[in-house]
Amino acid sequence: DIVMTQTPRSSLVTLGQPASISCRSSQSLVHSNGNTFLSWVHQRPGQPPRLLIYRISNRFSGVPDRFSGSGAGTDFTLEISRVEAEDVGVYYCMQATQFPWTFGQGTKVEI
Amino acid sequence: DVQLVESGGGLVQPGRSLRLSCTTSGFSFGDYAMSWFRQAPGKGPEWVSFIRSKYYGETTEYAASVKGRFTISRDDSKSIAYLQMNSLKTEDTAVYYCTYYFGSGVRWGGQGTLVTVSS
Numbered sequence: 001d002i003v004m005t006q007t008p009r010s011s012l013v014t015l016g017q018p019a020s021i022s023c024r025s026s027q028s029l030v031h032s033n034g035n036t037f038l039s040w041v042h043q044r045p046g047q048p049p050r051l052l053i054y055r056i057s058n059r060f061s062g063v064p065d066r067f068s069g070s071g072a073g074t075d076f077t078l079e080i081s082r083v084e085a086e087d088v089g090v091y092y093c094m095q096a097t098q099f100p101w102t103f104g105q106g107t108k109v110e111i
Numbered sequence: 112d113v114q115l116v117e118s119g120g121g122l123v124q125p126g127r128s129l130r131l132s133c134t135t136s137g138f139s140f141g142d143y144a145m146s147w148f149r150q151a152p153g154k155g156p157e158w159v160s161f162i163r164s165k166y167y168g169e170t171t172e173y174a175a176s177v178k179g180r181f182t183i184s185r186d187d188s189k190s191i192a193y194l195q196m197n198s199l200k201t202e203d204t205a206v207y208y209c210t211y212y213f214g215s216g217v218r219w220g221g222q223g224t225l226v227t228v229s230s
Contacts, residue, residue, distance in 0.1 A: 039216045041156070048208055048223055049148075049156055054216025092155055096217065099172045101146075101158035 002026055002095050006104035013087075013109060019080040021107045023093035028073050030097070037096040040069055040078045041103075044089040052091075053078065085111060113137035113220055117209045120224030123199055131224055133192040133209030140190035141165060144212040147183060147194045149205035150223070157205075160194060161212070177203075199228045 003026040013019045021040075029036045040053040051060045053069035056076060066081040080087055088111055093104040119131040133145065144167070147159040160183040161172040171183050182195040192209055206223035 035215070037215070041219070043156075048206075048221060049150075049219050051216055051219055058215065060216065060218075090155070094156075094217075096212070099161070100174050101161075103155050103157070106155045 001100055002029070002098055002102050004093055004095060004102050004104040006091075006093060006107050008107060009105065010108040010110070013080075013083045013111060015085065015111060016082050019083050019087075019109060021078045021091050021093075021109075023071075023076045023078070023104050025074045025076075025095055029095050030073065036072065038069075038071070038076050039094045039096065040067075041092045041094055042087075042089055043092070044086075047089075049092070083109075083111070113218065115209050115211070115218075115220035117207060117221045117224040120207060120226045122227045122229065124230050125199060125201055125228055127199055128195070128197045129199060129226060131194040131196065131207055131209075131226070133194075133221070135190045135192070135209075135211070138211065140185075140211075141187040145183070145185055145192040146210050146212055146217060147192075148208045148210060148217075149203075149226075150208070151202075151205040154205075156208070159207070162192065196226070199226075201228050204228045 005024045007022045041049045042052050043049040057069040068079050090106040090108050092106050114136045116134045144163045146161045148156050150156045162183045163170050180198045184193045208223045210217045
């Protein structure tokens with residue numbers, strides 16, 4: 001199984017300031033078709049997860065442009081350019097390149 | 112508007128069975144693969160199962176922890192996905208989420224359904 005490792009595990013951020021989360025996979029997430037199926041998911045307290053970013057850097061419908069994703073191969077990053085109050089919660093990276101799909105342990109973002 | 116509504120959860124004794132349903136609307140259900148995830152209390156999400164569309168033979172994938180006990184299926188005429196869970200264990204206790212896979216990522220949408228396995 002592909003192991004996903006996120007850092008940091010928690011982050012105390014200031015409103016209006018940037019934040020960054022890293023995710024590393026135990027093996028390359030490049031699929032045989034050339035795509036890299038790395039997503040970022042956000043979960044607010046008491047809410048279901050929701051998709052933020054797919055295929056490394058594509059924002060899902062309705063996701064604010066302060067969220068951006070980057071990376072390649074085994075190293076990926078989620079950045080929030082200016083943190084807002086609604087951004088609190090836990091962020092997970094997830095790989096869907098190979099079954100079983102696996103998640104990072106999560107990064108808790110607090111203001 | 113895309114809707115994914117999970118149902119069928121509840122309290123069940125170890126060893127018993129439960130069938131979850133995912134009723135969907137707002138997208139062309141038959142064109143997409145469907146997937147179930149779960150989230151145990153205080154834990155992160157865990158992928159459970161996946162079923163491809165009819166075009167791809169409705170083939171399935173399972174997490175090792177549920178293989179042989181859970182069965183995913185779909186009814187394209189009703190736009191519903193199912194998760195049949197047999198021989199339930201206490202470690203299957205979780206909120207179960209239904210999602211669809213749009214080829215590049217997973218679209219979450221429902222509030223999930225809680226399954227509690229306890230004697």
